[in-house]
Amino acid sequence: MASGNEEESVGSVSWRLIGPASELSKKQCRLMHSSLGYGSDVCLFYVKGEFFAMDARCAHSGGPLCDGDIEDADGILQVFCPWHDYDFNLRTGQSGTGLQQQVYKVKLEDGSVFVKHTSPLSLQPFPSSKKS
Numbered sequence: 001m002a003s004g005n006e007e008e009s010v011g012s013v014s015w016r017l018i019g020p021a022s023e024l025s026k027k028q029c030r031l032m033h034s035s036l037g038y039g040s041d042v043c044l045f046y047v048k049g050e051f052f053a054m055d056a057r058c059a060h061s062g063g064p065l066c067d068g069d070i071e072d073a074d075g076i077l078q079v080f081c082p083w084h085d086y087d088f089n090l091r092t093g094q095s096g097t098g099l100q101q102q103v104y105k106v107k108l109e110d111g112s113v114f115v116k117h118t119s120p121l122s123l124q125p126f127p128s129s130k131k132s
């Protein structure tokens, strides 16, 4: 069957159900595992009543952003990587260092949190996929 859409075969970007907002809002950050593997895991932050999703591994050298401190600088929320203290804007993923961290859209629907991503995301690790 011919597919008119190249992207679909790579993995289409769709809304991925993460879980109930009432539960996910209890922690400042949750690690969401990606079915694509470690490098594609995503952080789900809950800060000041809002959810944000961002690649979990720092664009600098792969530090764990879920373990970073979050600061509010005049209304701009930033996470600081625990490894070398680079800042990343939770909303845009931009860093004052010039690096860019990938961020994802988050929506709330019927009390559930959804993140727009190319791969399924899960709070539990995926069963270990075959190593190449």
Ligand code: FES
Binding pocket: 058, 059, 060, 061, 062, 063, 081, 082, 083, 084, 085, 086
């Ligand atoms: S790995 Fe995050 S700042 Fe270096």
